[in-house]
Amino acid sequence: MTRMLILLAASTLLAGCRQYIPTEERPNIVFIFTDDHTARALSAYGSVVNETPNLDRIAQEGIRFDRCLVTNSICAPSRAVVLTGKHSHLNGQLTNGQRFDGSQQTFPKLLQAAGYQTSIIGKWHLRSAPTGFDHWQVLRGQGPYYNPLFLTEGDTLRMEGYTTNIITDLALEWLQSGRDPDKPFMLMYQHKAPHREWHPGPDHYNLYEDMDIPEPPTLFDDYTGRASPAAEQGMTIARHLDVTDLKLQAPRSMNEAQTAAWEAVYGPRNEAFHAANLEGDDLTRWKYQRYVKEYLRTVAGVDDNVGRLLGYLDESGLADNTVVIYSSDQGWYLGEHGWYDKRWMYEESLLTPLLVRWPGKITPGTVSDAMVSNLDFAATFLDLAGVGAPADMQGRSLKPLFTGETPEDWRTSHYYHYYEYPAVHCVERHYGVRTKTHKLIYYYNRDEWELFDLTDDPMELRSVYGDSSYQDLAVELKTELERLRVHYQVPDDDRPTGPCIPNERGVPVAPN
């Protein structure tokens, strides 16, 4: 009798908290994705400017990839590469201005077909409605930092508060009560932060207040020693950050109470700027501090919220059977070369963070220096779910690299192609190849080349293209670049007309 009661109680308990227990082959997947987060603002990568203890946990308990390279360093195109596992010229998303073709094959659709429940919450930024998801709540466009509007299936949702916190609230709500507990799940938990214009949440207004953030050694780069595009862009801290970027006025999306709270900390409009009363390099230094602190404050908001999510996975018992992946859509300039923004094939925007935790499968503290890419994410997610990647996906699963060993036949060169020109920030179109030690870049509208020796010149300040001692290497790299273009089925160069002249906000203006 007693035994029967216990069995009854046990079965009632089980029915009350039915929880899908994934098999070894079908773990849950949580993909944490940010917008414009450089690895140099992540302490797992040795940041000298901030601490990110919660994100670091993923690296400490899993693997850190030190050479994850994007194929096209800009928001929407990177997201399309992640979804499709194909380069921009095949998935059709060459620039931010285009609308993603959601009718094409994506990894969420393939996971769905394999019995996974798929969900995306937060930043989407692809203009068309998400496809391949059982559940989606996405910011409209870029989304503001305060009081965001979410698009959902057939509805919109206006939320009051700080966007980074709200995205986490919605993700936790879906994990707790929105999903089908009988199915394995794949959640894309995607932040707007730390994208421009870097508005921190109220918890972080005062962070770094009484200190200076170290300046990068190339803050005052004069762009000599490189091809012409480097000097002609519109993304310098000195000349192209505006009053909104510099937080001389409260965010427009704030309500009255939020604005009052903001002004209590930051002061009334423009007060800080006038009080600074600076010019020349001193003014650039002031702008750098102003900008970089706000950027890092928004990163702190992400880190706190990732801590909330990891905490929930621990408490719910999901952590053991859930692969947690952290990455950003591309890297970013925190003052290197005097810049903010991304776009270039130079290291700071080419590299993006990639951390993976899989309890029992990945040895804590593993590090990989293999040349991996956001092109590989789709094949990796499918492999985790036991689904083979379709032959037309161009990346490879990273699962075999989770040991820290690199397979013998892994790639040793990476193809990059940036298209968005003429457009905001006026960064000339270019493509190129990066090997472990060198990088060749071709600005095809100008027929100008750059070659960097990354061992001798890791900050890429001196192109050695045309230098006779690098002549043989340049020929080799051109051959490799051509091989990659054939391998990835890149069409012939499209040569638009220019020019692009940036105004003080980095926005192109018509030439006189």
Ligand code: CA
């Ligand atoms: Ca981005």
